[in-house]
Amino acid sequence: MRKTDNARHAKLPAPGKQSKQSFGIRLGKDLKRNYGAYLLFLPVALYYILFAYKPMYGILVAFKDFTPAKGVWESPWTSSYGFGHFISFFKSFYFGRVLKNTLVISFSTLLVTFPAPIMLALLLNEVRSTKFKRTVQTLSYMPHFISLVVICSMLRLFVADSGIVTGFLEKLGIVDGTYSLLSMENFFVPIYVFSGLWQTVGWNAIIYMSALSGIDQGLYEAARIDGAGKLKQMWHVTLPGLMPTIIMLLILRIGQIMSIGHEKIILLYNEEIYSTADVISSFVYRKGLLEYNWGFSTAVGLFNSVINFMLVLMANQISRKTIYMGLW
Amino acid sequence: MRYKSKGYTVFTVFNYIFLSLVGFACLYPLYYVVIASFSDPVKLISHDGMLLLPLKEFTLDGYRMVFSNRLVMSGYRNTLIVLFVGLCFYMVLTVMGAYVISLRKLMLRKPFTILIIVTMYFNGGMIPTYLNVSDLGMIDSLWSLIIPGAITTSNLLIMRSAFMAVPESLSEAAEIDGAGHRQILLQVMLPLVKATLAVMVLYYGVAHWNAWFNASIYLRSANKFPLQLVLRNILIEGLNNDMLTDVGSADNPQAVQLLKYSLIVVSTLPIMCIYPLLQKFFEKGVMLGAVKG
Numbered sequence: 001m002r003k004t005d006n007a008r009h010a011k012l013p014a015p016g017k018q019s020k021q022s023f024g025i026r027l028g029k030d031l032k033r034n035y036g037a038y039l040l041f042l043p044v045a046l047y048y049i050l051f052a053y054k055p056m057y058g059i060l061v062a063f064k065d066f067t068p069a070k071g072v073w074e075s076p077w078t079s080s081y082g083f084g085h086f087i088s089f090f091k092s093f094y095f096g097r098v099l100k101n102t103l104v105i106s107f108s109t110l111l112v113t114f115p116a117p118i119m120l121a122l123l124l125n126e127v128r129s130t131k132f133k134r135t136v137q138t139l140s141y142m143p144h145f146i147s148l149v150v151i152c153s154m155l156r157l158f159v160a161d162s163g164i165v166t167g168f169l170e171k172l173g174i175v176d177g178t179y180s181l182l183s184m185e186n187f188f189v190p191i192y193v194f195s196g197l198w199q200t201v202g203w204n205a206i207i208y209m210s211a212l213s214g215i216d217q218g219l220y221e222a223a224r225i226d227g228a229g230k231l232k233q234m235w236h237v238t239l240p241g242l243m244p245t246i247i248m249l250l251i252l253r254i255g256q257i258m259s260i261g262h263e264k265i266i267l268l269y270n271e272e273i274y275s276t277a278d279v280i281s282s283f284v285y286r287k288g289l290l291e292y293n294w295g296f297s298t299a300v301g302l303f304n305s306v307i308n309f310m311l312v313l314m315a316n317q318i319s320r321k322t323i324y325m326g327l328w
Numbered sequence: 329m330r331y332k333s334k335g336y337t338v339f340t341v342f343n344y345i346f347l348s349l350v351g352f353a354c355l356y357p358l359y360y361v362v363i364a365s366f367s368d369p370v371k372l373i374s375h376d377g378m379l380l381l382p383l384k385e386f387t388l389d390g391y392r393m394v395f396s397n398r399l400v401m402s403g404y405r406n407t408l409i410v411l412f413v414g415l416c417f418y419m420v421l422t423v424m425g426a427y428v429i430s431l432r433k434l435m436l437r438k439p440f441t442i443l444i445i446v447t448m449y450f451n452g453g454m455i456p457t458y459l460n461v462s463d464l465g466m467i468d469s470l471w472s473l474i475i476p477g478a479i480t481t482s483n484l485l486i487m488r489s490a491f492m493a494v495p496e497s498l499s500e501a502a503e504i505d506g507a508g509h510r511q512i513l514l515q516v517m518l519p520l521v522k523a524t525l526a527v528m529v530l531y532y533g534v535a536h537w538n539a540w541f542n543a544s545i546y547l548r549s550a551n552k553f554p555l556q557l558v559l560r561n562i563l564i565e566g567l568n569n570d571m572l573t574d575v576g577s578a579d580n581p582q583a584v585q586l587l588k589y590s591l592i593v594v595s596t597l598p599i600m601c602i603y604p605l606l607q608k609f610f611e612k613g614v615m616l617g618a619v620k621g
Contacts, residue, residue, distance in 0.1 A: 030435040036509030037428050041440060044425035044479070048443055051476050055452025055460045072459075120350065123343050132344070138604055139351040142358065145603045147538040149556045150596050153563035154357060157588060162373040164360065202354060206614045230336040262454075263541050267564055281454075288455040289545055301453035309449060 062086075062299040078295065085299035094283060102279040106257045108193045114253060116201045118246060121208035122238060126230070137209075140202025152267035155195050156182065182268060188277045192268065207249070208242060215241035247323050255315030259308050280304045358600070365390050365589035369582035389583070390590030400591070402551050403558035406470065410554060411536055414474045418532045419525070421479050426487035427513050432496065448481050461546060472546035473539070473554065480535070483528055486616045490524035491517055527613040530606060537599070559595055563588050 031038060057072070063082035064075040078084030089095055120140070127133045143151070158165045159181035170177035181187040215238065223233045262281035269277035278286075280300065288297025319325055360379060364372055367383035394400055428434065429441045452460065457476070466472035494517060502512045518525070540556035547553055553561070566584075603610070 027435055034431070034434055034509065037431055037434055038436075040424045040509060040513070041428040044421055044428070045440070045443065047421060047479055048447060050464075051460070051478075052447040052451065055456040056450060058452050058456025058459050061456060061459070068459075123347055126340070126343055127347065132347075136347045136351045138607060139354045141603070141607065141610075142354055142600070145534070145599050146358075146596055147540075147556055147559075147599075149538075149540050149560045149563065150592050153559065153588065153592060154361060156564065157361075157585070158357070162585075164379075198354065198357070201350075203614075206611055210615055229333045231339065267560070284454055289458065294455050294459070298453060298455040301455065305450070305453060312449065 059298065059302055061295050062302045064295055066295045066298075068294075085296045086303065089296065089300050089303065094278075097275065098278055098280045098283045101276060102258060102260055104276075105189055105192060105260055105279060108189055109196055110253055110257070112193050113197050113200055113204075114250065116197055117204035118208055118242065120201055121205040121212060121242075122234065124205070124209065125212050125238065126234070137202065137205075140205065142202070143199045144203040146199075148263055149267065151195065151199060152264065155191060155268065156180070159187070159191060182270065183272045185273050185276045188269065188273050192264070192277075196264075208245060211242055211245040212238065244323055244325075248319065248325065251315045251319045251322075254318075255312040256308070258304065258311060358596075361589050361592050365586065365593045367586075369586040373582060373585070387586070390586040391594070393583070393587045394590050394594050399550060399553065399558045399562075400555070400594070403553055403555035406552060407537065407554040407556070410470055410473050411533060414478075414536055415529060415532055417474060418478050418480075419528060422484050422487055422528060422532075423513070423518070423525075425479065426484050427491055427509075427517065430488045430491035432492075444481055444484065458545060467546055468548040468552065469546075470552060473536075473543055477539075477542065480532070483531055486613075487521075487524060487528060489616070490521040494520050523609070523612065524616065526609050527616060530609055531613060555595060559591065562591060 060072050061075075062085060063077060064072070065078050065084075066072065066075045080087050124133055124136060127136075146154075157163055160166065161178055161180050163180075166175060166177055166181055169175045169181070175181065175184075181191060219237045219241070220233055223237050228236060258280070260279045260281055262279075262285045265277060265279055265282040266285060269282065281304070284297050284301045284304070287293045287300065363379050363382050366386055366388070367379070368385050368387060371383040425444065429437055429444065431437060434440075451457070461467065461472055461476055466475065498516055498520075499512050502516045507515070538556060540554070540560050543554050543557040544560065547557070
């Protein structure tokens, strides 16, 4: 009895056989046999339905003049067949500003923080002393473990009118040191980007380090025999060996180009520098949770999500065409 | 390996110097905060340039202010409660979900997997999520920090890969011996994926230790705030002056600054001491995440 039961699991039923029993009957049997597994999944499914799918239904708010008293369903649709919030966003002066800031911050971050870990990994790879390598690595991970709130507080202290960074720039004659750098529009992007570099460079180098350790040592030997020096080996063996990882991560990053998290932005910005610091997500936060403009805020967020999703789809397509590997 | 050109030697020297600088640059801001927290705040403000040792007079006033503050202490307590209760919760749910969608022979495995993966690409967004939590009556309750974010889907997928890497013959053997799914999961699978479990605990732990945003929108009463939100209110919003009046210097900017540096040290030092010990697990975690789900 047990034996036959087991044999049935081990082999998938052949396609021809499948049609013999109806889907319902097979499902019934599976439920009976694996009821333990289905029971285990029940709370997980409940969690996803309640906390991931139910909020998706709430997206309807984007098309409504929502008031909490009436609820999502009863609230009236907005003007323009429900697209009123979208139209007023596109027409508003904020649209251009948050779009520009999102793109500027995103591309600057990509430009600075993407190549840096690759270079760090390449340089660390040339270090012979394991002890030195470990020390540098450990130090470079450190910022990754500091909470965002603390990082932003440190930044604010360093760039305050009496802060160490401001003092340094004052000596160079760039600023006069009477204001915090965060009250000046021009400094927000560099502060955001370079602190991001500090936070991520060591941590992001890990994945390249492990890709490096996967490169066939025989290739180096062959290169040496062909007379390539260390630097040439780095250029002709190491870098090509890293390429698949680099391309993969780059494509992933491009898929996220329009999504900048709101947390770091709202910890750093203030009214004086909205013109360069306010991005889509921080705008959504302010409109919705501080000004209770629920419908409008949800509409802006939805607009952002749709673009993000299209970018991910595009990135996936590019990835499939270039490195024959996709996200799904 | 003996092959060395002159150019390479020069490169090596510069490489060591450069990497030392990188290490220093990563460490120095933290070191500066520690030094500043012991320094005479008046001198600190007028001092510019690098600091390598505390400026005299050496002071512990900052720490006195921090430890006499009720909110910082209750913040620590709340964070630990959320972390502990939450971790049990997250781990149980993540393991259960991951185990079920790792079962190759389960008929509904595919729909279940899709149900989960879809949420990585679509979500309600900020406002609908907030309205949902509010509908469920969790506003101003610590549960709002635990339940809504209980499962991180990417973590669940890492866990699933770990289960799928266990040879199927093991669970089949257990099944022949009459074990049910609960027994297979607890007695066969879990002991084999201990390393991944450790990574999960660390990932969830770090994420929830650092979290402040949800607390800032869901919680109302200050005595429920977790540590990071208390830090944000004091360090960034400059709220809560009752902490300063304890020392009798409510509107003294130097004291405020000293307090901020000390607070950063108090809140960050525990993590800085633990992480080098756990570094290996974190590195492992990065590689697990890199394996496609």
